[in-house]
Structures are given as structure tokens and as C-alpha cells.
Amino acid sequence: MQIFLGTEKGLFELLPTGGVHRICCPELDVMDAVFFEGYLYVCSPTSGVYEVRGRLRRAVAGNCWRLVKVGETLVASITGPSLYDAATGDKIADFSEYAERYGWRFLKGPAHITDIAFFRGKWVAAVEDGNILAGDDLATLRPTRFWGDSHALLAAKELLLISTSTGIYYTQDLENFAMAAGLSGYTHAVVQCGGYLATHMISD
Structure with a gap:
């Protein structure tokens, strides 16, 4: 490899x-x-x-x-x-209209999509900084209620995990979102390594 x-x-x-x-x-x-x-x-x-x-x-x-x-x-x-x-x-x-409507932003310029995943029959995209997007295909992605500085996505069994600047969040249905217990901080990745879930966290 x-x-x-x-x-x-x-x-x-x-x-x-x-x-x-x-x-x-x-x-x-x-x-x-x-x-x-x-x-x-x-x-x-x-x-x-x-x-x-x-x-x-x-x-x-x-x-x-x-x-x-x-x-x-x-x-x-x-x-x-x-x-x-x-x-x-x-x-x-092109999602620039959503960016203007919802106030998406990035520290160094306009917002951008950081990751794409397939979860429960939907395509999902993470935005830095903005709403998580979901839809039947990439051309018809629409904002969900989740808004954050999102960096990475991982579809893990029944959950979609979202790596953000404040920790790891999860959802089962793309409608309700919660923060994972026991982990907070600036995370920049989330991956599956064998039987473990691993994240990259930026230190102070």
C-alpha cells in the first residue's frame, strides 16, 4: 500500500x-x-x-x-x-447560494466542502464552516440542521460520525445530532482502524 x-x-x-x-x-x-x-x-x-x-x-x-x-x-x-x-x-x-443564505464562512476565505460520505441511502457532505449537506445525489445536496466547523465524515454501522473543531458528533438519521461523550477538542479526522475508531486531534 x-x-x-x-x-x-x-x-x-x-x-x-x-x-x-x-x-x-x-x-x-x-x-x-x-x-x-x-x-x-x-x-x-x-x-x-x-x-x-x-x-x-x-x-x-x-x-x-x-x-x-x-x-x-x-x-x-x-x-x-x-x-x-x-x-x-x-x-x-455549486452551493454558493446556501453559503450566502446561511452565513457559511472559512477563516481564510469562502467555505468549502471537506469530506463526502454515503450514509443510509444518502450522500452527505461536510462544510467548513457551515451546514452538513445531504441528498440523493451530489447535485441535489441540501442543508441539514447541523452547523459547524466540520472536517471529516465516517459512516460507521448505524452512525454517521462528524469530526469538528469542538469534538466528534454523531447522528442516526441526519435530523438529530449529538456530541460523542468523553471527547472534546479540535478534531481534524475520524477513521476506522481495525476494531477501533481513531481521530486526529490538534493539541493546544
């Missing part, structure tokens, strides 16, 4: 020996990277989405925050917030 490290000076791969080597893009601030249909796609919060085929080709302009495989499509989260097909450059959805 390959492990990539996105940095402010390009994309690196973690070697089995414990070292690292840079794969590409020393001039790019890299937020995310995904192999898709035989090619590497790189997501930069300052420069957009690039396809790497020996040389860089910008596929989507703007500020990119996340790449997520949804079915046969590689979806890019772009500031707005909006979603694009990273391979074709086509816009999938």
Missing part, C-alpha cells in the same frame, strides 16, 4: 524503510492526492486540481481542498463551495 504525504512543497511518498521521496510538484502546496484511472491527481488549496502525466496539467482552477472517489467519478471540492469532476473539469454542483 502506498502512503502519500501532501506538503507545502509537493507530494511525497512514505518508503517502507521509513524515509520519504518527492513524487512531484515541488512548486505546489498539496492538500490531497488520488490515483484515478491510471493517473495521479493532485489537489492544491492555492492552485486547483492537477493531473500528473509526466508533466502537470491543470484540470480544475480555483482552490482545491479534497478529492473523493464517488462511483466512477473523482470529485474535487473547490472553494465556493462547489464540486467538480476532477477528470473532465465539469462542474457538478
